[in-house]
Amino acid sequence: MRKRTTMAVLTAAAAAATAGLTAPAAQADGHGDTAITQVVVNGGKPVVIDATTATTFTVSVTATDDSGIQGLNYLDLEGPEGGFESPASRVRCTVVNETTSTCSASFTMDPRTDFVDNSPAGTWYVSTWADGEDGDFHSNAKAASFRVQRQSKLTVNASPEPVKKGKTITVTGNLTRADWRSHGYVGHKDQSVQLQFRKQGTDTYTTVKTVKTTTGGALKTTVTAATDGYWRWNYAGISTTAPAKAGGDLVDVQ
Template identity: 50%
Template sequence: MRIRATVAALSGALAITALAVPAAHADEVEGDTAISNVVVNGGKAVVVGPTATKTITVSFTVKDASGVDWAQAILYHGANIDSSDSGAVANSSDHRATCTAVNATTSTCKSTFDMEPGYNLINKVAGSWKVWAIATGKDADYVQKDNAKSFSVQRASKLTVNASPEPVTKGKTITVTGKLSRANWETGAYAGYSAQPVKLQFRKNGSSTYTTLKTITSNSTGNLKTTTKATADGYFRYSFAGTSTTPAVSAGGDYVDVR
């Protein structure tokens, strides 16, 4: 069966920044084998810091009237697996999923994958990734999906805040500084995230709700600085809504005593 040879080739070793694969045909199906309910990382975005490898789980359901023989998933970044520029194969020795029978026709299949900064994660591959998947029945029926599920891989973000002076006289000017940064997978450190809109927010003492005072833009090194008037005791923070490559983050509130 041609598909078996394709999968064997796809299971080869990863290059440093690219998944070495031969031409993988687009979606194919023969017989009644079906893949459904694909879940990556519990349905949450995969957020990875600058150095630590993040291991994620991918699960999916396979059905075939004759019973499920085996299944496999591969993660990749790119328009399709043929032109992918990075990827990950499952951690199992044969790169196949572990499939557990639910009944005579249905199995739940799972694999774990390592997302490693500086290996299969470089800065340009942050964003949308896809799951390539195949499953076969005991009667040699099979299904192959080029994009069984899309998911997000993001560079971890950090945000700081400092409001001063403290204490301050009511009506006087408060200067609020901070920094927006995100993981750089190539240097193994956090670096400033420039030209991003960030909200300055205030929560009055005794309240549980932050109100946006203004929106400013991070500078070329990710730094933030603005001023506001002291009106009441409370907490100032910066809040970033996130992008496709970087998750949302809010700084912890910095309390200012207004007298």
């Protein structure tokens, strides 16, 4: 994982103000009426990263000043264990009106080159500095937060197929998630996963029961066969791991 050791080179005034942002009680600083009014990361969705593929997403910062916005002094991302990401593209600003601009840049997180373990999963913060045309500014080391999550996968198998009505169906599966250390997928144990059923000819799944994963992310339970339909597992996810749904497995009940 990239780790922040120094800030990008700033003006003397900027450096002095940024130094004050290290204390949790003083994350924001500024002069005049410049304000950061909105920060959007990845369209408001968590950044989900698989075991091997680089993921690119956009961060947008909207700022206002009575004289207009000159631009951003910097735009960085800071995460767990000293994690740090700088823009993968030039920061570009679009004028919304005479007082407001939105500045955006793309960021890329690559599990093969940026991460050495799974510690980047969790809460990240957008650190940015907006300059007004009149010399006013506003900086915030925690202008917004977002989640970086490990991708998860679910499998399902319902058997026997076909089965007589009233007999027992065994539903198994496996929950795994990306491991940025090995660049593969590992079992995710002790997780609550919903077993869901959709009657053939309908569109809606209904939760039947909740089962916890065991060693290796294994899932297993039994249900009574009542009618033709699809069985699947549904995992809601946690702060460090993305949700997942298995594809439905059709069971013919005779």
